[in-house]
Amino acid sequence: MTLGLGWIAWIIIGGLAGWIASKIKGTDAQQGLLLNIVVGIIGGLLGGFLLSLFGVDVAGAGWIFSFITCLIGAVILLTIVQFFNRAKK
Template sequence: MGFIGWIIVGIVAGFIAEKVTKSDHGLITNLIVGLIGAFVGGFIADRFGISFVNNALVDTTIIATLGAILVLFIYQKVRS
C-alpha cells in the first residue's frame, strides 16, 4: 500500500475510533491517531500471530481502527 493508501486508512481508522470513543477531534488528529493506531494494532496483531489475507485494505483498516481505539482509550484514561 502506498503513501496515499496509508493516509486514507489513517483518516478512516481515526474517524471510526473517534466515534467509538465519543471523542471530538479534527481531521489531522484523526489521521495521526489512525496512523499511530495502525502501528499499535499491527504490533499487537503480529505478537498474537494474527494475519489477514483476503483484502489488504479492509484488513489494515480493521487493525488500524482497533489500535486507534486502544490508543484513544488509554489517552482518555491517562488524561482524566
C-alpha cells in the same frame, strides 16, 4: 504492519479509522482531520504490533484487514489517552 500500502493509502485508511474510532470513543469534537489521520496511522502501527505478538501475519493482508487493524489500534490508543487524561484530573 507493513508500510507497503503507500502513503496515500495510509492517509485514507488512517483518516477513516481515526475518525470512526473517535466517534466510538466520543472524542470527535476534540479532534480535527489531521489528528484523526495521526490517530489512525499510529493505531495501525499499534494494532499491527499487537497482532504480530499473537502470531498474526499482518503484512500484505489487504485493505479491509489493514482498516480493521487501524480501527482496533486507534480505539485502543484513544482509550489509553482517555485513561491518562482522567488520571491527571
